[in-house]
Amino acid sequence: MQITQLTIYPVKSLKGINVDQSIVHEHGLAWDRRWMLVDAQQRFVTQRQLPALATVEVALTDKYLVLSHPSVESLHIPLAEPAGNLRIVRVWNDDCKALPESGEVTQWLENALGEQAQGLSLVRFATDFPRAVEQDFLDGGAAHTYFSDAYPFLITTTASLDALNQALVAAGNTPVPMNRFRPNMVVESSEAWAEDRWATLSEQQGAFQLALRKPCQRCKITTIDQLSATMPAPAEPLKTLLALNTQPTLKGAHFGQNATLLAGAGGVIRVGDTLEAVLRDV
Numbered sequence: 001m002q003i004t005q006l007t008i009y010p011v012k013s014l015k016g017i018n019v020d021q022s023i024v025h026e027h028g029l030a031w032d033r034r035w036m037l038v039d040a041q042q043r044f045v046t047q048r049q050l051p052a053l054a055t056v057e058v059a060l061t062d063k064y065l066v067l068s069h070p071s072v073e074s075l076h077i078p079l080a081e082p083a084g085n086l087r088i089v090r091v092w093n094d095d096c097k098a099l100p101e102s103g104e105v106t107q108w109l110e111n112a113l114g115e116q117a118q119g120l121s122l123v124r125f126a127t128d129f130p131r132a133v134e135q136d137f138l139d140g141g142a143a144h145t146y147f148s149d150a151y152p153f154l155i156t157t158t159a160s161l162d163a164l165n166q167a168l169v170a171a172g173n174t175p176v177p178m179n180r181f182r183p184n185m186v187v188e189s190s191e192a193w194a195e196d197r198w199a200t201l202s203e204q205q206g207a208f209q210l211a212l213r214k215p216c217q218r219c220k221i222t223t224i225d226q227l228s229a230t231m232p233a234p235a236e237p238l239k240t241l242l243a244l245n246t247q248p249t250l251k252g253a254h255f256g257q258n259a260t261l262l263a264g265a266g267g268v269i270r271v272g273d274t275l276e277a278v279l280r281d282v
Helices: 050-055 104-117 157-168 237-243
Strands: 004-009 017-019 022-023 035-038 057-060 062-069 072-078 089-091 094-100 121-125 152-158 185-188 198-203 209-217 256-261 266-269 275-279
Touching: 004 022, 004 266, 017 057, 035 089, 035 185, 050 104, 062 104, 072 104, 104 121, 152 157, 157 185, 157 237, 157 256, 198 256
Parallel strands: 152 185
Antiparallel strands: 004 017, 004 185, 022 266, 035 121, 057 062, 062 072, 089 094, 094 121, 152 256, 198 209, 198 275, 209 256
């Protein structure tokens, strides 16, 4: 098996950046989910509330985080940490410490996306604050993440997407691309849903090792076209995933596996890396 795609999402719920390689950290790939949009109550805002966020392009240079949108000029945000008082912001039920970016971002978002973006502000994760991953699936270990929903890595496979798309087409629906699921790592595989039986995934030479902790329950973001921010078929692919019932002991629709890093922090992960999986004990 090989890695066919690596993607980082510097700003939670904006467009991702496909990369050829990345430094791998305990909290995720370099720069992944380092920033997040919050409302006036300091609660996280994603495509669940504002699908148009999918239309905002993100880039990284040596000095800047760059936001782009067809209706406005690009905005350059310095990578150097901003000065200012820490805020407490919320991701689901987690309170996190964050640094506020300039109010210029708020105005830019309103200009780009209109009234629906009014009052949003951009915050940066305060890296000296540890946001712990839920203990229930860590087998007594510990892990941390930044502004991801819950886990530092999300892994999907090509075979599972193929199986889902075959089921969609058989029911008269349009196939969906992998970007609907916003993975960090896509693994080329030959067996659909095999990832649900993997305990660990390691680079062939031992450069890094990931533990697959928990199936990823999917939400309405999977129904949003990541290019147009429209919902071509509002119930899909969630309806088909539910029918496939790949996780019969769990409620909801699932696709991909949430993962944490067991070994290799500070090393490099690359597209093309050969991987070896160890199966779970049944």
